Amino acid sequence: MNAKVSEGMEVIGADGVHVGTVDRIEGARIKLKRSDASGQHKGHHHFIELGFVAGVEGDKVRLSANADIAVTLEEEASGKPVDL
Structure with missing residues (x-):
């Protein structure tokens, strides 16, 4: 899957x-x-x-979770989950 994801693509929730x-x-x-x-x-x-x-749809990377959930899945460079 990562071969289709490239720099500058927008990441969107489901x-x-x-x-x-x-x-x-x-x-x-x-x-x-x-x-x-x-x-x-x-x-x-x-x-x-x-x-x-x-999946990848044109220039967008679609996640399997809605945006409000996806931001809770993010990690900082340290590998620790982001505390929103």
Whole structure:
């Protein structure tokens, strides 16, 4: 699946809501651009496991979870879950 995911693609939840933008693939995770981080996590890269990718539709990466759930699945660079 990661061969289809590339830099600059929009990451959306199963509900079509924006989650982030792909910075690059690192191992088995999508690294999101820092510019998508908000609140106390602004300026940090966040990651989503490739296992949560349901498919690629044009220039969008659709996740298997709705956006509000997907953000709880994000990890910071340390590998720790993001505390929203």
